[in-house]
Every structure is written in structure tokens, then in C-alpha cells.
Amino acid sequence: MTYAEQMQRVVTQYQEAGERWPATTHDMAAWAIRMRLWSPSPSAMIDECAEQLARAMREEYIEDVQGRTVRAKHAARREVNGVQMTMWADIRTAPRDHMELAFQQRRQQILGDCRQLKADADSYNENKNPGEAIQMVFDFTVDLEEIEAVTRNAPHPV
Numbered sequence: 001m002t003y004a005e006q007m008q009r010v011v012t013q014y015q016e017a018g019e020r021w022p023a024t025t026h027d028m029a030a031w032a033i034r035m036r037l038w039s040p041s042p043s044a045m046i047d048e049c050a051e052q053l054a055r056a057m058r059e060e061y062i063e064d065v066q067g068r069t070v071r072a073k074h075a076a077r078r079e080v081n082g083v084q085m086t087m088w089a090d091i092r093t094a095p096r097d098h099m100e101l102a103f104q105q106r107r108q109q110i111l112g113d114c115r116q117l118k119a120d121a122d123s124y125n126e127n128k129n130p131g132e133a134i135q136m137v138f139d140f141t142v143d144l145e146e147i148e149a150v151t152r153n154a155p156h157p158v
Helices: 003-016 025-034 042-058 096-127 141-151
Strands: 060-061 070-073 072-078 083-090
Touching: 003 025, 025 083, 042 083, 072 096, 096 141
Parallel strands: none
Antiparallel strands: 060 070, 072 083
């Protein structure tokens, strides 16, 4: 059984125990630890620290010289000495090949999210929605133009 399957089993046990549902992952984690279904191993602690570092880096923004708010740190998965690794770099100092790979991979993540959203919406519309189908539009051109127009016209702090 994979680790993900083990964690999914913990969620199932949480539900079967009659705990509050829907629930937060914090509620489920506290219950799993109380029930001794999960405890941190040294590698889990390193993984948790690494995830918190990654989360913090994803949330770090800077303002560029044109006044745009941009993400400072960017991740790119690449093979290093035969091992897949996620390497982080700062947009202000990263080599072009790192940023190109990071941008391509983020675009693929967005595409994957859109593909899954389409499957979810199609399934709901076809199997559970007796009314008018919920429509999804995956062309973001107008959305991006509107956001950029608002940003351009917003007053800048003095």
C-alpha cells in the first residue's frame, strides 16, 4: 500500500468513526495522531519542513520595476545526477533555462487543473445536475485583460 493509500485509509477511518464531516485536514490529523494512526518519522519531519519552505517560497512576492507584483521564487523539476529533484531559484538571479522550465511546468500544472475541472464539471452535469448544465470557460484571455486593466488603472501608493 502506498503512503497516499495509507493516508486515504486514515481519512476513511476518521469518517467511519463518526467524526465531524466535512472536516478540515487539521481535524483529521489531530484525530489520527490521537488514535495513534500517524506519527512523524524523521523523514516525515524533513518532508514537512520542506513543504513549509516550499509554501513560504510560493508566497513570496516582489514588485518589479514596472510595478507588477510577481512571484520571487520559482520551482523547476529536473534530473540531477539521475535523480528527479525540484530546484528553486529566485526570479531576480535565476538562469534563463531554469525560468523557462519553471514557466513551462507551471503551465502544465494549470492545464492539468483545467482538465480535471472539466472532468468534474462534466461528471456533475451528466450525473447529478437535473437543471441547466454548469458551463466552464477555459479561455482566460478576457479575464487576464480585465485584471491587467484594473491593475494598470489602480492608484499606486505614494
